[in-house]
Amino acid sequence: MATKTESTELDSFVVAGPSGLYAEACVWFDLAKPNQVLVVKFKTWVEWYNKARFSVARIKPPAPSFCADTYEVANSVRDELNKSL
Secondary structure: OOOOOOOOOOOOEEEEOOOOHHHHHHHHOOOOOOOOEEEEEHHHHHHHHHHHOOOOOOOOOOOOOEEEOOHHHHHHHHHHHHHOO
8 A cells, every 4th residue: 555655646737826935936046037827846846845944045946837927827737737647
């Protein structure tokens, strides 16, 4: 039987809003523009977040899979990317 630490489920894409830690880090490292809504793989984001949240240094985030100007566009792209999984 698989445990929660084993990666048995598929990774999915999620939408990250423009005011969160991830979006702010992406802007800092020139991976996105301010106020953009980002699409990123969930497990990749979680791995980065777990390193970055307690770090005193800035840790470069994983590049977003897509940057959008609205939630509507970001959600649409996320849905399309998740269909391929």
